[in-house]
Amino acid sequence: MFRQTLCGLLLVAASGAQAADTVKIALTGPFSGGSAPMGTSARDGSKLAIAEINAAGGIQVGSKKMKIEVIERDDEAKNERGALIAQELAAMSDLSGVIGTVNTGVCLAGDKHLQEKGITKIICPAAGSASMTQWSKAGVKDNSIFRFAAYDGIQAAMVVEEAINRKFTKVAVVFDSTNYGVSGRDDMLEQIKKQGNKLEVVAQEKFNIGDKDMTAQLLRAKSAGAQAILIWAIGPELAAVSNGEAKIGMKAPLIGGWTLSMSNYIDNAGKNGNGTLMPQTFIEEAITPKAKSFIDGYHKAYKVDRIPSAVAAAQGYDALYILAAAVKQAGSTDTKKIKEALEDLKEPVKGVIATWSHPYTKWDPADVTTHEAFRREQVVMGMVKDGRVVFGNDADRARLIKSATTVTPAKTSKTKKK
Amino acid sequence: MNAQIIGQMAVSGALMGLVYALIAYGFQLTFATSKSINFGQGELVMISAFFSLTLTNLGFPYWAMVPGGLLFGALMGLVVERAGVRLALEQKSEGWILLSIIIGLFFFSAAENIWGRDDRPFPTPISADPIHILGVDVTRLELSVAVGVFAIMGLIELFKRRTLLGKAFEAVSADRDAAELMGISSTRTVMLSYGLSGSVAALAGILVSPITTVGPTMASALILKAFSVAVVAGLDSGFGVVLVGMFLGALESLASFYLGSGWREAPGLILLILALALRPNGVFGKATIRKV
Numbered sequence: 063m064f065r066q067t068l069c070g071l072l073l074v075a076a077s078g079a080q081a082a083d084t085v086k087i088a089l090t091g092p093f094s095g096g097s098a099p100m101g102t103s104a105r106d107g108s109k110l111a112i113a114e115i116n117a118a119g120g121i122q123v124g125s126k127k128m129k130i131e132v133i134e135r136d137d138e139a140k141n142e143r144g145a146l147i148a149q150e151l152a153a154m155s156d157l158s159g160v161i162g163t164v165n166t167g168v169c170l171a172g173d174k175h176l177q178e179k180g181i182t183k184i185i186c187p188a189a190g191s192a193s194m195t196q197w198s199k200a201g202v203k204d205n206s207i208f209r210f211a212a213y214d215g216i217q218a219a220m221v222v223e224e225a226i227n228r229k230f231t232k233v234a235v236v237f238d239s240t241n242y243g244v245s246g247r248d249d250m251l252e253q254i255k256k257q258g259n260k261l262e263v264v265a266q267e268k269f270n271i272g273d274k275d276m277t278a279q280l281l282r283a284k285s286a287g288a289q290a291i292l293i294w295a296i297g298p299e300l301a302a303v304s305n306g307e308a309k310i311g312m313k314a315p316l317i318g319g320w321t322l323s324m325s326n327y328i329d330n331a332g333k334n335g336n337g338t339l340m341p342q343t344f345i346e347e348a349i350t351p352k353a354k355s356f357i358d359g360y361h362k363a364y365k366v367d368r369i370p371s372a373v374a375a376a377q378g379y380d381a382l383y384i385l386a387a388a389v390k391q392a393g394s395t396d397t398k399k400i401k402e403a404l405e406d407l408k409e410p411v412k413g414v415i416a417t418w419s420h421p422y423t424k425w426d427p428a429d430v431t432t433h434e435a436f437r438r439e440q441v442v443m444g445m446v447k448d449g450r451v452v453f454g455n456d457a458d459r460a461r462l463i464k465s466a467t468t469v470t471p472a473k474t475s476k477t478k479k480k
Numbered sequence: 481m482n483a484q485i486i487g488q489m490a491v492s493g494a495l496m497g498l499v500y501a502l503i504a505y506g507f508q509l510t511f512a513t514s515k516s517i518n519f520g521q522g523e524l525v526m527i528s529a530f531f532s533l534t535l536t537n538l539g540f541p542y543w544a545m546v547p548g549g550l551l552f553g554a555l556m557g558l559v560v561e562r563a564g565v566r567l568a569l570e571q572k573s574e575g576w577i578l579l580s581i582i583i584g585l586f587f588f589s590a591a592e593n594i595w596g597r598d599d600r601p602f603p604t605p606i607s608a609d610p611i612h613i614l615g616v617d618v619t620r621l622e623l624s625v626a627v628g629v630f631a632i633m634g635l636i637e638l639f640k641r642r643t644l645l646g647k648a649f650e651a652v653s654a655d656r657d658a659a660e661l662m663g664i665s666s667t668r669t670v671m672l673s674y675g676l677s678g679s680v681a682a683l684a685g686i687l688v689s690p691i692t693t694v695g696p697t698m699a700s701a702l703i704l705k706a707f708s709v710a711v712v713a714g715l716d717s718g719f720g721v722v723l724v725g726m727f728l729g730a731l732e733s734l735a736s737f738y739l740g741s742g743w744r745e746a747p748g749l750i751l752l753i754l755a756l757a758l759r760p761n762g763v764f765g766k767a768t769i770r771k772v
Binding site for chain 1: 485488489492493496596597598599600601608609610612617619622691692693695697701733736737740741742744
């Protein structure tokens with residue numbers, strides 16, 4: 063943390079002379095701790111996009127080209143740190159935008175400071191519903207917070223759909239005791255009802271962050287006859303569930319939130335993770351030239367042969383390009399003008415996940431999807447196989463190739479749910 | 481609920497309980513010679529596990545990694561003794577309580593800075609596939625815990641009874657002043673006990689890590705249980721900690737099955753309160769008269 067602050071200070075000091083010629087973008091998120099694979103991947107994805115943009119001379123802002131300057135902050139997945147960072151960022155007069163945050167609680171603690179000052183933020187990749195619904199509940203008229211993530215509603219619908227498609231009838235719903243886990247359980251139960259009660263929930267089991275032994279919960283699920291486990295939790299505990307299943311000889315696959323693709327799940331579960339299914343916005347497979355160059359670029363820049371969280375990295379990359387497009391359209395580094403441009407992006411943005419055409423529209427407190435970029439069709443089922451995430455269904459691969467090469471239709475926000 | 485599930489929960493709980501017992505045994509070793517215990521024992525478990533993980537990642541085979549880890553644990557135990565305990569004991573103060581906690585915090589910060597805050601898998605050649613014994617699934621990993629715990633405790637007990645050094649250890653435990661008069665250096669014996677205690681902590685780390693993963697906070701839950709076990713069993717009964725450890729482990733997992741996982745710790749804590757109220761010297765402890 064110290065070093066990062068120091069680096070930040072040095073950066074600011076070094077660029078002080080030409081400060082007016084840069085677009086300042088802050089990247090925040092947990093770069094250490096249990097959510098770190100997502101935080102660092104999102105940050106590094108964004109930085110990859112920044113390197114590309116800066117190498118090409120920067121963003122065209124009005125009459126001159128301006129390079130992007132990065133401000134990095136590690137919120138350590140702690141709400142109180144998130145609030146401090148947001149206050150710090152909100153106090154910067156020349157900040158153009160913020161991209162980041164993995165943990166819903168951190169959004170809840172910090173984003174209000176940004177929203178008050180009207181600083182444009184793209185939440186990426188936090189998925190908890192509350193990070194956006196807080197604004198509709200508060201009824202704010204003008205919202206500077208956008209989200210770029212497959213929100214929990216979409217994910218829960220897909221999880222339930224997948225369980226039905228795989229002909230399961232009895233499932234156990236398992237979740238951790240955090241906000242994220244409990245709201246995930248509620249979403250899944252609601253979806254089961256919505257999709258015609260085809261799944262019978264034979265057990266509901268809870269565990270705490272840091273639990274390593276899931277034998278009790280799993281035995282109850284097993285003795286109730288669960289064929290699959292619908293699960294909402296974070297990396298290390300998910301691995302404990304998979305390992306616990308292996309121990310008691312239980313074969314029910316895990317289907318759950320996208321956190322099942324984090325490296326700290328995949329690595330800690332090892333071969334017990336095979337067959338686990340989760341919604342993904344990006345699969346680390348070079349299915350399009352754009353995806354290939356992104357994956358290769360990431361591997362080369364950060365010297366890895368697997369992205370810790372491919373989904374977060376791809377979203378960080380696309381979010382940055384969308385923000386850059388808004389800066390260009392606004393012709394200004396003023397964060398309020400950038401917000402207006404974001405709500406009405408004229409030109410489609412070619413990203414690695416999809417080509418984003420008009421991803422956001424004018425904020426409507428009655429409809430959070432105005433500030434949500436993702437739709438059901440940009441999300442696919444991923445499956446863990448030998449330490450990697452692959453496509454769960456081949457049809458999805460074909461569909462994604464198509465969606466990446468064609469322009470997604472401009473959205474009609476009124477017909478969407480919520 | 482049927483007997484098979486009860487058996488399953490009890491057996492896997494009892495096997496985890498052996499790890500509590502092993503850590504509690506580490507408390508006993510130092511308590512016997514110096515009437516002090518290392519409150520940072522959990523951090524010794526953790527830092528030795530991290531060190532062993534590093535050895536494994538450097539390419540050391542399992543059989544070479546284990547002694548390496550134990551040696552490291554012993555060294556760290558000696559560090560605790562030299563840096564914290566000895567100073568306090570020389571001044572006949574209870575300062576070792578605070579000092580050992582502080583040294584533990586230091587180890588914790590060091591581990592966070594060297595290895596990071598993430599939980600990591602601990603590779604092991606022992607398979608995690610279950611074997612079916614009398615209707616109960618047990619993994620080889622869990623069995624390896626039992627084997628490891630009994631092996632090291634057996635070895636240390638043999639050492640105490642059969643070797644000259646071990647007899648000196650026992651002599652200091654029995655009566656420190658008398659042992660000093662017989663020419664046994666109590667300082668050295670206390671050092672020896674801290675070294676052994678460190679090795680025991682390291683072994684606990686190596687045994688439990690493949691099941692629970694390695695991370696800076698890995699031992700915080702373990703250590704509380706180990707304290708309970710040590711207190712309930714009494715600080716001078718090696719046989720007692722094994723029994724109480726297994727009992728507590730089984731009780732915990734049965735509680736989390738029948739009462740819900742949120743109540744997992746409750747029976748253990750009730751047991752602790754009962755033990756303190758009814759048998760303050762431990763269920764297997766000897767009543768001692770403390771001269772003030």
